[in-house]
Amino acid sequence: MTMLLPLMTASAARAEGGTFWMPKAASTYAQDVDDVFYFIYYTDAVFFAVLMAAMILMAIKYRRKGEAEVTPVIKGNHTLELAWSVFPTFLLVAMFWLGFKGWMNMAVPPADAMEVRVIGQKWNWTYQYPAANIDGVDYPSFEVAGADAACMDRVTDPSRDIECNAALVVPAGKPVKLVMNSRDVLHSFFVPDFRMKRDVIPGRYTQQWFEAPEVGEHNVFCTEYCGDRHGYMYSKVQVKSPADFEAWKLEQHKKAAASGLVSGAELGAQLFASKGCAGCHKIDGTKLVGPWLNGKFGTVEQLEGGATVTIDEGYLRESILVPGAKVVAGYPPSMPPYQGQLDDRQVEGLIEYIKSLK
Numbered sequence: 270m271t272m273l274l275p276l277m278t279a280s281a282a283r284a285e286g287g288t289f290w291m292p293k294a295a296s297t298y299a300q301d302v303d304d305v306f307y308f309i310y311y312t313d314a315v316f317f318a319v320l321m322a323a324m325i326l327m328a329i330k331y332r333r334k335g336e337a338e339v340t341p342v343i344k345g346n347h348t349l350e351l352a353w354s355v356f357p358t359f360l361l362v363a364m365f366w367l368g369f370k371g372w373m374n375m376a377v378p379p380a381d382a383m384e385v386r387v388i389g390q391k392w393n394w395t396y397q398y399p400a401a402n403i404d405g406v407d408y409p410s411f412e413v414a415g416a417d418a419a420c421m422d423r424v425t426d427p428s429r430d431i432e433c434n435a436a437l438v439v440p441a442g443k444p445v446k447l448v449m450n451s452r453d454v455l456h457s458f459f460v461p462d463f464r465m466k467r468d469v470i471p472g473r474y475t476q477q478w479f480e481a482p483e484v485g486e487h488n489v490f491c492t493e494y495c496g497d498r499h500g501y502m503y504s505k506v507q508v509k510s511p512a513d514f515e516a517w518k519l520e521q522h523k524k525a526a527a528s529g530l531v532s533g534a535e536l537g538a539q540l541f542a543s544k545g546c547a548g549c550h551k552i553d554g555t556k557l558v559g560p561w562l563n564g565k566f567g568t569v570e571q572l573e574g575g576a577t578v579t580i581d582e583g584y585l586r587e588s589i590l591v592p593g594a595k596v597v598a599g600y601p602p603s604m605p606p607y608q609g610q611l612d613d614r615q616v617e618g619l620i621e622y623i624k625s626l627k
């Protein structure tokens with residue numbers, strides 16, 4: 270039975286528009302990944318067939334036929350050796366080139382990509398959508414998280430359906446950038462239909478992007494074993510038409526506003542005042558004890574010692590928790606470390622706040 274499993278999943282994949290090897294391709298770059306896969310696969314298949322056939326034929330043809338037969342001494346053949354080194358080198362360079370090109374495309378999100386924060390946690394995913402101004406109204410950010418209350422008794426009854434985990438909802442035909450980190454251990458965000466997989470790491474931000482051209486639903490798996498209920502870190506990507514997506518998003522924004530939930534940036538603004546940041550940092554482009562923090566996100570910072578760093582989520586997090594790790598050029602290393610004094614939601618709030626300062 271277990272032997273049949275790969276065959277069964279493969280035929281299920283085919284039924285849904287995939288092939289024997291791959292589930293259906295549902296992102297703009299999925300075909301590039303498949304092309305590299307099939308190029309390597311067929312190259313290997315041809316070499317395997319030729320080598321095995323040659324080996325069997327030679328084993329038969331040149332076998333030792335009698336006690337008296339002496340093994341000939343063969344000194345080598347330069348032409349042959351060069352040929353079988355150079356020819357495969359071209360094939361390897363082609364594999365590298367195809368793979369590298371595809372990887373570069375996947376690694377660099379388009380500038381106009383919509384951003385969603387993805388947070389991995391034992392054992393579910395949280396998706397946070399940023400605050401937005403829609404038709405002149407300011408709405409707070411919102412999140413769709415883990416499982417809803419009705420799903421929670423699955424914790425005591427593992428047979429309960431796990432499909433009630435929240436889904437990542439995105440618009441069709443638009444690039445989406447995921448900025449991901451973990452609240453606890455290493456996870457990995459994998460969407461097979463998109464050929465997209467990236468580790469989700471505590472204390473560091475990783476990114477990946479995708480564009481799904483068609484409306485549909487796709488599986489999300491955690492592919493980094495993270496504990497007992499690793500298999501429960503199951504979710505969906507729901508690709509909606511742009512109009513449906515906007516309607517859904519507006520509804521979520523309104524719900525968040527009605528619940529009085531403060532957005533990450535608002536929490537950050539409160540902390541900025543209450544945790545003493547404002548005593549050393551101004552947000553109007555002037556210097557105090559420390560550098561001003563408005564308009565900084567995405568720019569390049571000069572560090573003490575001559576190095577530079579691009580100000581992204583990872584740098585902000587480090588600057589807040591362990592400011593001594595990278596000291597801004599021209600300033601004393603006098604900022605106190607906030608490691609252990611702020612929880613993850615608070616650090617994220619401060620980062621959201623600093624990102625929002627123009």
Ligand SMILES: [Cu+2]
Pocket residue numbers: 389455456457491492493494495499502
């Ligand atoms: Cu996990």
